[in-house]
Amino acid sequence: MPTCTIDGRQVEFKPGENLVEAAKRAGIEVPVFCYHPGLSVVAQCRMCAVEVQGIKKIQTACSTKAAEGMVVLTQSEPVKKARESVMEFLLINHPLDCPICDQSGECDLQDNSFGHGSAHMRYTEERRTYVDLDMGPVIKKNMNRCIHCTRCIRFGDEIAGIREMVAMQRGNNTEITTLDGRPLETDYAGNYADICPTGSLTLKDFRFKKRAWMVKKTATVCEGCSRGCNIELHWDHATVFRTLPRENASINRYWICDEGRFNYRYIHDEQRVISPVVAKSGAAAPGWPAAVVAAREALRGKRVELLLGSDLTLEEAQLIQKFAGDFFPGARLSHFGTPGIKSTSDDGDADKILKRKSKTSNLHGMEKLGVPGFGALSKETTGILVFRAGRAELPEWGGVAAVGVGVFMEPQAARFAALLPSATFAEKDGTIVNFAGVSQRLVRAVPPPGDCKQISEILMMWANSGRAGGAS
Ligand code: SF4
Ligand code: SF4
Ligand code: FES
Incomplete structure (x- = not known):
């Protein structure tokens, strides 16, 4: 395997692999928002800033392929400064919602803010707000929290095979929404909540039932059809609260369908016969x-x-x-x-x-x-x-x-x-x-x-x- 050097460590990488994945191999985490291994790379959030020796400007690790002999720094001062600036920019419109946000505890924005942001901001203007239309039975939308990473748009286009999420308007007025404000149509809508790195798209089914850090997790398999998607059941005190996909490259990649996701409900159905x-x-x-x-x-x-x-x-x-x-x-x-x-x-x-x-x-x-x-x-x-x-x-x-x-x-x-x-x-x-x-x-x-x-x-x-x- 070819090798490159990341933070002084020799790292083997697969040809074609980007620097986020190569670094992961060496146990080095590069923070990301827009990058998702199951979606196309758009390099638009700029959170994955790294320095590559020989290139003057800061590079985005998600869109830079590892190359033989490449020397990369993920913790240099310019890199830290770049990430801090990105965090400051992303948070200017983000509400201080964490205590009442269902994503809290499993939110990339929260984690990256804690790990790479600054405790101060210079923004004094009023925050941008949106009125959210209903997106149907699966997803709750809260666009005040959106950072425009476009993961959801790409999921619809590339995986669900339906262009139902779009970015309307431009600049400060950009709003992620469904076409004409229609409800979501895909049978895979739950994945929107999984991939959204903030609390902008959350599962109606799970909202306010449990804090993310209170559930126990069991790695198992979906019984919803003969594919056998790999899943995680999240439960507490003998009650299952939700099902999330578990990565398996050859069976379900990163996704599950809504039928499999909500199949768990019958376990606790009041009509279930539980005595002879x-x-x-x-x-x-x-x-x-x-x-x-x-x-x-x-x-x-x-x-x-x-x-x-x-x-x-x-x-x-x-x-x-x-x-x-x-x-x-x-x-x-x-x-x-x-x-x-x-x-x-x-x-x-x-x-x-x-x-x-x-x-x-x-x-x-x-x-x-x-x-x-x-x-x-x-x-x-x-x-x-x-x-x-x-x-x-x-x-x-x-x-x-x-x-x-x-x-x-x-x-x-x-x-x-x-x-x-x-x-x-x-x-x-x-x-x-x-x-x-x-x-x-x-x-x-x-x-x-x-x-x-x-x-x-x-x-x-x-x-x-x-x-x-x-x-x-
Ligand atoms: S709704 Fe979520 S996934 Fe979609 S662009 Fe906004 S932050 Fe990204
Ligand atoms: S998640 Fe959907 S596709 Fe996968 S095994 Fe379950 S029912 Fe089948
Ligand atoms: S994760 Fe690389 S630019 Fe967004």
């Missing part, structure tokens, strides 16, 4: 032992099929396969999840960005285990045992006796003789296989609510209830 349910038992809360016995009774003497949601993990599906062999020998197993998607050959891109047609995460894992797609129940079938992790869409099964194990909502409960509630993707560990055959780990962030149990525990209770002399 036995239909017609008359008992509001039958408790686990009675519910497991009732579930076994409901299928006693029946010709049973097992339906597995393609949102289950590999480990869960393997356990169910073993369980089926022990308790329902010869029973047919099939997977379900997205109407019209019976096998991996039906899956494909749902748009030009990330979304896939399969709305469950482990369709490809199910096929790896040899479980075929569900079409219809066989004529002889008189009972079904349905496993579902939260996303798979329930198929039709007519009037046969049904027992459900997994994640269900109250309106679905009426279809089952017994329901044994289990954990969502955020409440368990496990493996899922994405459309490209990449195995990834779901990581438990929060405990399951109420009386929910892991599927492994439920199957063990089922087995033990037989041994204890219960139904067979």
Whole structure:
């Protein structure tokens, strides 16, 4: 690899890499606003000032490619002075909003002001203010805080594929807005909040729910479709508050879609069944032992099929396969999840960005285990045992006796003789296989609510209830 020298250190860089990335490799952070590794380089904020030996003027590190033998200074006096001036310029119109701003604690403007700004400013004129129109359900706009970095405009143009954010007017009157003040249209709008380096674009869903420094973070994978975007769940006290994208160059780069971002909401849905349910038992809360016995009774003497949601993990599906062999020998197993998607050959891109047609995460894992797609129940079938992790869409099964194990909502409960509630993707560990055959780990962030149990525990209770002399 070629090398350059940054702050006296020999740094290897990839050909074509800019000085921000090369410095990062050596653990040297160059402050940026307009630069984002997933977007084109425009070099307009001037925050990434560096000195390059042999060039008189200060250079912008984001638009300067590292070159063999190049000598760069990121901490010289001229560099510090340049950054301080940029900060002073950017803050002349910025309100002193931090205490009431949702970006506080994860704001590049705040961090760079603290790290590179000055405690004084010379501006005495009145600050510029805007009236903000509503941008739709995802993003809250506050243009008084905008520094005109244009990341949002470039995201719309280059990633979302829709020119909906624009800079209107010029100079001091520049305003970032949607065309004609229309609401945002992209299905990827949440990314606007992620990339905005200030509190100008924030997520309506997360606003004022938690301070950024109060949440714990769990690195896991989105279960919203067969792409398996890498995400971080932010949670506190057993409640998930938001989902953010996690960089993975070969799967989702820096982005996630809104469906995946807000998928977490069902975890805390009031209608989620979180205690065992036995239909017609008359008992509001039958408790686990009675519910497991009732579930076994409901299928006693029946010709049973097992339906597995393609949102289950590999480990869960393997356990169910073993369980089926022990308790329902010869029973047919099939997977379900997205109407019209019976096998991996039906899956494909749902748009030009990330979304896939399969709305469950482990369709490809199910096929790896040899479980075929569900079409219809066989004529002889008189009972079904349905496993579902939260996303798979329930198929039709007519009037046969049904027992459900997994994640269900109250309106679905009426279809089952017994329901044994289990954990969502955020409440368990496990493996899922994405459309490209990449195995990834779901990581438990929060405990399951109420009386929910892991599927492994439920199957063990089922087995033990037989041994204890219960139904067979
Ligand atoms: S709204 Fe945010 S991302 Fe867009 S230009 Fe302003 S500061 Fe940059
Ligand atoms: S594209 Fe699929 S995996 Fe990625 S965030 Fe959206 S729903 Fe989740
Ligand atoms: S980050 Fe380089 S000019 Fe904005």
